[in-house]
Each structure stands twice: as C-alpha cells, then as structure tokens.
Amino acid sequence: MQVGSNEVVIGIDSSTQSTKAVAVDVATGAVLGEGRAAHTVSGGAVRESDPREWWRALGQAVAATGYAERAAAVSVGGQQHGLVTLDTDGEPVRPALLWNDVRSAPQAAALVAELGRDTWAQRAGSVPGASFTAAKWAWLRENEPEAAARTAAVRLPHDYLTGRLSGAAATDRGDASGTGWWTPEGYDLDLLARLGLDAGMLPTVVEAGKAAGEVLAGTGTGLRPGTLVAAGTGDNMAAALGLGLAPGRPVLSLGTSGTVYAVTRGRPADPSGTVCGFADALDHWLPLACTLNCTLAVDRTAALLGLDRQAVEPGGTAVVLPYFDGERTPDLPYASGLIHGLRHDTTGGQLLQAAYDGAAYSLLAALDQVLVAGGEQIDPGTELLLIGGGAQGKAWQDTVRRLSGRPVRIPAAGELVALGAAAQAAALLTGERADEVARRWGTSAGRLLEPLPKDDAALERIADTLHRSGSLFDQPTV
Numbered sequence: 299m300q301v302g303s304n305e306v307v308i309g310i311d312s313s314t315q316s317t318k319a320v321a322v323d324v325a326t327g328a329v330l331g332e333g334r335a336a337h338t339v340s341g342g343a344v345r346e347s348d349p350r351e352w353w354r355a356l357g358q359a360v361a362a363t364g365y366a367e368r369a370a371a372v373s374v375g376g377q378q379h380g381l382v383t384l385d386t387d388g389e390p391v392r393p394a395l396l397w398n399d400v401r402s403a404p405q406a407a408a409l410v411a412e413l414g415r416d417t418w419a420q421r422a423g424s425v426p427g428a429s430f431t432a433a434k435w436a437w438l439r440e441n442e443p444e445a446a447a448r449t450a451a452v453r454l455p456h457d458y459l460t461g462r463l464s465g466a467a468a469t470d471r472g473d474a475s476g477t478g479w480w481t482p483e484g485y486d487l488d489l490l491a492r493l494g495l496d497a498g499m500l501p502t503v504v505e506a507g508k509a510a511g512e513v514l515a516g517t518g519t520g521l522r523p524g525t526l527v528a529a530g531t532g533d534n535m536a537a538a539l540g541l542g543l544a545p546g547r548p549v550l551s552l553g554t555s556g557t558v559y560a561v562t563r564g565r566p567a568d569p570s571g572t573v574c575g576f577a578d579a580l581d582h583w584l585p586l587a588c589t590l591n592c593t594l595a596v597d598r599t600a601a602l603l604g605l606d607r608q609a610v611e612p613g614g615t616a617v618v619l620p621y622f623d624g625e626r627t628p629d630l631p632y633a634s635g636l637i638h639g640l641r642h643d644t645t646g647g648q649l650l651q652a653a654y655d656g657a658a659y660s661l662l663a664a665l666d667q668v669l670v671a672g673g674e675q676i677d678p679g680t681e682l683l684l685i686g687g688g689a690q691g692k693a694w695q696d697t698v699r700r701l702s703g704r705p706v707r708i709p710a711a712g713e714l715v716a717l718g719a720a721a722q723a724a725a726l727l728t729g730e731r732a733d734e735v736a737r738r739w740g741t742s743a744g745r746l747l748e749p750l751p752k753d754d755a756a757l758e759r760i761a762d763t764l765h766r767s768g769s770l771f772d773q774p775t776v
C-alpha cells in the first residue's frame with residue numbers, strides 16, 4: 299500500500315481498569331476517533347476479571363471510535379501475564395487471574411527454588427514473581443485442580459481478544475516473554491512438563507510484522523469480516539512501539555501498574571529478579587521493572603486524607619510505603635502500606651506527597667538497572683519519557699523530576715498503548731516496522747520539563763525506612 303491512501307487502523311489497549319481504542323489515519327497518524335469502556339476487577343486479596351467483560355468492553359470502545367467499519371487492520375495490546383483458561387468450547391473456565399494478584403507468591407517462590415535464580419534468568423530472561431503466568435498456572439493446579447483439569451487452552455489477555463476477533467490461537471514474543479515458559483528458541487518444554495502443561499494448549503507465536511488472522515463474521519464489534527488482525531502484544535511492549543522507542547531511551551509509565559523500561563539491544567538476564575527480561579514486540583528486548591502500587595495507591599491515599607490528588611505540600615519527614623496490594627518491586631508480596639516519620643506538624647499534603655514519593659521511589663531506583671541489564675549506557679542527563687494516566691498530573695510530574703533529577707518529557711499523545719497497537723496494525727498494511735510507523739507519526743513529541751535538583755534527603759529517608767521495615771513485610775498481615 300502507498301502511505302497516503304487514507305487507510306484507517308484501530309489500536310486497542312485492554313488494560314487492567316479499562317479498554318481504550320483509537321482509530322488512526324495510517325498516513326498521518328492523526329487520531330480520528332477514540333473510545334473507552336471500563337472493566338471490573340475483584341477486590342480483597344483477589345485480583346480477577348471476567349475475560350468476557352474485556353470482550354464486551356472492546357466492542358464498545360471500538361464502536362465509540364466511529365471508524366469500526368472503515369478500519370483496514372486492527373491490533374490489541376493487553377495487560378501482561380494474566381492467566382486466561384479456556385475450555386474445549388473456548389469459554390473461560392473461571393475468571394482470569396491478573397498480574398497484580400499476589401496469591402501466587404508461594405508458587406513463584408517454589409518455582410524459583412526448584413530451578414534457581416540463575417537458570418531462570420538465563421532461560422526465561424526473568425526470575426518469576428507472583429505476576430508471572432507460570433506461577434498463576436501453578437496456583438490454579440494446586441488450589442483449583444478441577445478448573446485446571448477442565449482447561450483446554452491457556453491464553454494471555456491479549457491472545458484471548460485476538461482469538462475472539464479472528465479465531466486464531468496466536469500470541470507474540472513480547473507478551474509471551476512474560477509467561478515464564480517462553481525462550482527465544484520457543485516454548486520451554488522442560489518447564490511446561492514440570493507445570494503439567496501441554497505446549498498444544500498454548501498459542502502460536504506469530505512473527506513480528508505478520509498477521510494473526512482476519513476478523514471473523516459476526517463478532518458484533520462493527521469491524522468488517524476480513525479486516526486484518528495483527529499479533530498484538532503486551533501493553534508495555536505496545537507502548538514502546540507507540541513511542542517509536544530507540545534503544546536506550548528510558549520510559550516511566552504511571553498507570554494501574556508503575557513500570558520503568560527501555561528497548562535494548564542486549565538480552566537482559568537479571569538473577570536478582572528486579573528487572574524482568576522481556577522481549578519487545580519486534581527484534582529487541584524490553585528490560586522492565588514493575589510496581590503493583592502506583593496511581594491507585596496514591597489516589598487511595600488522597601481519598602483517605604480527604605484531599606484532591608494534586609494537593610501535595612513540600613517538606614516534613616514522613617515516609618509512606620504505599621504497598622496496599624503487596625509489592626513486586628521490591629519483591630514483597632506480603633507487604634501492606636506503611637507510614638513512618640509522622641510528627642505533630644506533619645500536614646495531610648506532606649503525607650500525600652510522601653505517598654507519591656514512595657510509589658515513584660522503587661521505579662526510579664530500578665531505572666539504571668534496567669539500562670544496565672540490556673547493555674545500554676546510563677546518562678543521567680537523558681530525558682525520561684513519562685506516560686500513562688498519572689503522567690497528566692502535575693504532582694506526579696514534579697515528583698518524578700524531583701526524585702530522578704532528570705529532564706522529563708510528556709508526550710502529547712495520550713493513549714500510547716493503543717497507538718502502539720495501531721502502529722502494529724498499520725505496519726501490516728505498509729510493510730514498515732511498527733516502531734518506524736510511530737516515529738513517522740511523531741508520537742513521542744511533547745512538552746519537555748526541565749530537571750529539578752535531586753531530592754537526595756527524601757530518597758535516603760525512603761531507602762532507610764524500607765531497609766528497616768524488615769520482618770513487618772515478610773508474612774501476610776494477620
């Protein structure tokens with residue numbers, strides 16, 4: 299196809315809290331229409347969603363773009379790691395276990411003990427934590443053997459949606475690299491045997507730049523049958539595509555999860571487990587560190603204090619470790635929220651600022667490790683790309699500037715995961731690489747915020763509190 303022929307593609311971001319869709323002009327990158335629909339996530343100690351709700355939300359979000367019938371190609375970026383179990387009719391056996399459900403922490407620990415950290419890092423690229431699909435499958439076998447026995451197919455969230463659109467049993471290297479059973483050579487058959495999982499139950503890994511299939515008749519999405527469906531990918535991999543990221547350029551994403559990552563030329567293998575050695579959606583790597591407590595934890599703190607989320611105040615000695623959901627970075631699945639250093643004169647606004655600081659701290663502490671793991675240079679003067687819902691908030695922006703000491707760029711394009719999926723869909727039509735498409739669209743352009751002097755005192759206070767929190771976080775709170 300000639301770029302410039304008014305083709306339209308639709309990119310979809312099926313994330314934890316909602317589905318967003320964008321209709322994009324392939325030639326210019328102009329966003330022609332947008333749609334959004336919310337999901338429900340169960341509460342308490344459980345983080346589960348019904349995959350059929352994602353499918354309904356996808357239909358609503360795609361319809362709301364106003365371009366479903368005109369789209370020539372479509373692609374789905376989805377929340378990583380979630381375990382979707384399907385029966386022989388392709389129906390969910392039970393709700394999906396999500397990336398932020400820490401009930402699988404004991405199974406992750408057992409898997410790590412069985413093979414050892416070095417072997418995991420070398421084979422899977424990552425030492426699996428509770429978020430990884432392998433740990434979730436082990437949890438299901440142990441806790442709901444009947445559900446595991448009824449499972450005929452295992453999918454990631456984006457695979458499930460690609461399957462509903464096209465009928466294809468397809469995934470991509472990026473999202474597959476967050477399962478624990480993917481290697482660059484293919485699925486790890488030894489690990490699958492240990493997990494009692496047949497490789498035939500898993501989707502085929504589609505090569506970058508190739509289609510997974512075509513939209514089926516009667517999907518109810520408004521998309522025309524025959525519309526090309528790209529392989530899709532994990533949401534962080536999709537955002538990397540959406541930014542057209544060049545190797546070595548760091549990104550901080552503030553959403554339901556907090557993530558820090560870079561595209562790198564080297565394959566990461568961090569035995570400490572801080573850096574997940576994901577593959578990107580093309581032919582590079584995506585070392586990434588992820589926190590479970592980001593925008594939701596800060597918003598919850600603001601609500602508890604009865605404050606607007608922007609009502610932060612400087613100063614004070616309070617430290618908040620906002621580990622409402624347990625934590626993944628640092629690896630403290632049994633943690634809960636902790637406040638330390640309160641004084642009579644501590645204000646609510648200072649406490650709220652401390653929650654922002656506590657949430658940003660672990661991500662920024664992992665930034666250099668991410669670059670090192672992928673063999674890229676650390677340059678503290680390099681700007682940090684700030685994305686995700688939180689990137690729109692001034693309090694988040696200033697927190698990141700103060701704790702990183704780096705210049706921060708806020709891309710004007712809002713929905714970078716959906717845009718990355720759109721770039722993947724467009725690449726099917728134009729024959730370009732998806733990251734080249736995004737660079738042509740200029741998606742990473744946006745406001746540059748000058749660096750602020752690094753607040754070493756705040757960083758030291760948080761590090762010290764974390765260090766001394768010790769046994770408080772070792773076991774579930776009674």
Ligand SMILES: Nc1ncnc2c1ncn2[C@@H]1O[C@H](COP(=O)(O)OP(=O)(O)O)[C@@H](O)[C@H]1O
Pocket residue numbers: 313314315316552553554555593594597607686687688689690691692694
């Ligand atoms: N202006 C803002 N300031 C701070 N936080 C915001 C702002 N707008 C949205 N958010 C936060 O962004 C989060 C959603 O981010 P998003 O990246 O869309 O989530 P997800 O990771 O599920 O895709 C919400 O939890 C909300 O708290």
Ligand SMILES: O=C(CO)[C@@H](O)[C@H](O)COP(=O)(O)O
Pocket residue numbers: 313314315376377378379397429476532533534553554555556557574586588
């Ligand atoms: O688990 C990870 C990364 O490893 C998360 O980043 C999920 O991919 C969820 O993403 P959001 O819903 O926050 O976008």
